[in-house]
Amino acid sequence: xxxxxxxxxxxxxxxxxxxxxxxxxxxxxxxxxxxxxxxxxxxxxxxxxxxxxxxxxxxxxxxxxxxxxxxxxxxxxxxxxxxxxxxxxxxxxxxxxxxxxxxxxxxxxxxxxxxxxxxxxxxxxxxxxxxxxxxxxxxxxxxxxxxxxxxxxxxxxxxxxxxxxxxxxxxxxxxxxxxxxxxxxxxxxxxxxxxxxxxxxxxxxxxxxxxxxxxxxxxxxxxxxxxxxxxxxxxxxxxxxxxxxxxxxxxxxxxxxxxxxxxxxxx
Amino acid sequence: xxxxxxxxxxxxxxxxxxxxxxxxxxxxxxxxxxxxxxxxxxxxxxxxxxxxxxxxxxxxxxxxxxxxxxxxxxxxxxxxxxxxxxxxxxxxxxxxxxxxxxxxxxxxxxxxxxxxxxxxxxxxxxxxxxxxxxxxxxxxxxxxxxxxxxxxxxxxxxxxxxxxxxxxxxxxxxxxxxxxxxxxxxxxxxxxxxxxxxxxxxxxxxxxxxxxxxxxxxxxxxxxxxxxxxxxxxxxxxxxxxxxxxxxxxxxxxxxxxxxxxxxxxxxxxxxxxxxxxxxxxxxxxxxxxxxxxxxxxxxxxxxxxxxxxxxxxxxxxxx
Numbered sequence: 001x002x003x004x005x006x007x008x009x010x011x012x013x014x015x016x017x018x019x020x021x022x023x024x025x026x027x028x029x030x031x032x033x034x035x036x037x038x039x040x041x042x043x044x045x046x047x048x049x050x051x052x053x054x055x056x057x058x059x060x061x062x063x064x065x066x067x068x069x070x071x072x073x074x075x076x077x078x079x080x081x082x083x084x085x086x087x088x089x090x091x092x093x094x095x096x097x098x099x100x101x102x103x104x105x106x107x108x109x110x111x112x113x114x115x116x117x118x119x120x121x122x123x124x125x126x127x128x129x130x131x132x133x134x135x136x137x138x139x140x141x142x143x144x145x146x147x148x149x150x151x152x153x154x155x156x157x158x159x160x161x162x163x164x165x166x167x168x169x170x171x172x173x174x175x176x177x178x179x180x181x182x183x184x185x186x187x188x189x190x191x192x193x194x195x196x197x198x199x200x201x202x203x204x205x206x207x208x209x210x211x212x213x214x215x216x217x218x219x220x221x222x223x224x225x226x227x228x229x230x231x232x233x234x235x236x237x238x239x240x241x242x243x244x245x246x247x248x249x250x251x252x253x254x255x256x257x258x259x260x261x262x263x264x265x266x267x
Numbered sequence: 268x269x270x271x272x273x274x275x276x277x278x279x280x281x282x283x284x285x286x287x288x289x290x291x292x293x294x295x296x297x298x299x300x301x302x303x304x305x306x307x308x309x310x311x312x313x314x315x316x317x318x319x320x321x322x323x324x325x326x327x328x329x330x331x332x333x334x335x336x337x338x339x340x341x342x343x344x345x346x347x348x349x350x351x352x353x354x355x356x357x358x359x360x361x362x363x364x365x366x367x368x369x370x371x372x373x374x375x376x377x378x379x380x381x382x383x384x385x386x387x388x389x390x391x392x393x394x395x396x397x398x399x400x401x402x403x404x405x406x407x408x409x410x411x412x413x414x415x416x417x418x419x420x421x422x423x424x425x426x427x428x429x430x431x432x433x434x435x436x437x438x439x440x441x442x443x444x445x446x447x448x449x450x451x452x453x454x455x456x457x458x459x460x461x462x463x464x465x466x467x468x469x470x471x472x473x474x475x476x477x478x479x480x481x482x483x484x485x486x487x488x489x490x491x492x493x494x495x496x497x498x499x500x501x502x503x504x505x506x507x508x509x510x511x512x513x514x515x516x517x518x519x520x521x522x523x524x525x526x527x528x529x530x531x532x533x534x535x536x537x538x539x540x541x542x543x544x545x546x547x548x549x550x551x552x553x554x555x556x557x558x559x560x561x562x563x564x565x566x567x568x569x570x571x572x573x574x575x576x577x578x579x580x581x582x583x584x585x586x587x
Contacts, residue, residue: 054467080469094460097453105457108450109468117451126450128514166469 013062013153022048024226037213046206087169089175091159095148110166137161153184173205286437307535309494314530316486324459327385333364333484335507342410342501364488372477398503432538440527464500523570
């Protein structure tokens with residue numbers, strides 16, 4: 001792969017927790033605007049990988065380079081500043097605030113300008129920007145609803161919309177469809193992927209639903225015991241013998257259950 | 268939603284109107300009522316400082332630290348330099364409290380919940396301990412504070428001081444209100460709701476909390492300075508002891524977090540509640556005060572201010 005054109009370069013990344021290897025010799029490159037799916041069984045190291053890129057976990061060794069800059073072990077908020085954002089497996093929104101205020105806070109923090117923070121939250125400019133975001137993410141109907149009362153799917157959308165108001169170059173989505181009902185899943189992903197492709201944001205997303213993965217990604221990275229066992233376009237990856245053995249299971253049994261183990265690591 | 272409607276634009280108007288009314292009514296009040304109102308409003312300013320932290324999800328059981336620092340700054344300034352001017356006194360109170368708040372903020376910003384509350388209490392009791400043991404700082408008796416002058420003018424009544432207290436209270440209320448409406452002010456609720464999200468939006472939660480803590484210390488310190496001037500005396504038991512911190516938390520609950528005006532209403536109500544309770548039952552006044560708090564918690568969980576919210580909401584509904 002051409003290194004000069006990649007936005008994210010990961011080299012020899014390792015992570016172990018008290019003897020348990022959670023990431024082993026991970027090497028990969030992500031191109032600008034690319035949509036990559038990360039698959040793997042429970043505890044395969046998917047979320048650990050995502051968490052290392054956004055600075056939530058520090059790698060034991062190896063390097064992560066973003067847009068030509070070494071970001072290994074960066075603080076999450078600094079990652080945000082340089083254009084690496086993420087959404088969460090469990091929506092992380094401001095539960096007692098309205099959808100609009102959630103987005104307004106995100107927008108006001110996105111332009112890192114202390115002086116603008118002193119202006120009213122609902123200043124004309126911010127509200128206008130907020131309305132555009134709500135339009136793009138189909139959140140306009142919920143604008144005055146308190147986030148804690150939203151349906152899972154809508155809250156997920158809000159979570160993702162908040163992560164991208166700063167127009168990041170790379171977005172990591174940790175199980176965007178977990179906890180979302182089957183009939184909402186495709187709508188949600190349509191909205192998100194279309195909006196992100198329009199914006200040219202590269203997306204790395206962890207997903208268990210192979211229908212979703214197949215439909216939206218350019219490339220699949222399959223994890224098993226902390227290692228990447230396959231990194232290829234979906235039509236090849238999903239036929240790979242190792243992927244079938246370790247990820248999809250015999251007879252392509254598609255796993256739909258959420259990743260409990262990794263979920264608890266989040267909390 | 269209620270809070271939003273109330274505080275949208277009317278709050279500033281309300282504060283100005285209340286200030287004017289109080290300024291006029293103050294001219295006709297008997298001395299003891301005037302005094303009580305001054306004590307109440309000064310405490311209200313301290314509670315406004317607590318409200319700032321409360322909205323961030325933090326409760327300090329040791330804000331008497333800043334109340335005391337403000338009060339002692341006024342007394343010590345006079346003792347060592349003879350200054351009695353209100354502006355210099357206030358500056359001393361505000362600066363002393365802010366500096367201490369800034370330093371302790373580095374420690375406290377790492378704690379939440381009960382740990383934050385108890386650590387605050389511990390710091391305040393350290394100051395209490397130092398004060399009662401130190402002769403130079405007045406020991407258990409404290410100092411008296413001479414009458415406050417205003418730019419060299421020595422007023423004959425307490426009314427000018429009263430006017431200054433309501434003026435500063437009104438300015439602080441408007442300032443905090445504008446702050447709450449700003450993006451930075453909304454970070455209070457945001458931090459309370461979800462720290463992880465705030466960090467991932469690119470803002471340091473530690474910095475946000477530190478900033479609010481210093482702001483809160485400054486307000487409470489100023490309040491302590493005003494209280495010392497109104498009382499004409501400072502001493503550890505009525506300024507720095509844990510019971511003072513308790514009173515401030517009590518008033519916070521009594522007032523409710525709904526508005527920047529609430530702490531002042533709650534604090535004045537508390538002052539007169541205590542006066543009348545003492546009058547009524549000199550040996551069991553705490554029972555009346557405590558019972559009132561229980562009643563508030565049961566029937567008005569959002570404090571006295573929720574009564575106001577009902578009235579304003581009904582008005583809103585009638586308007587359509």
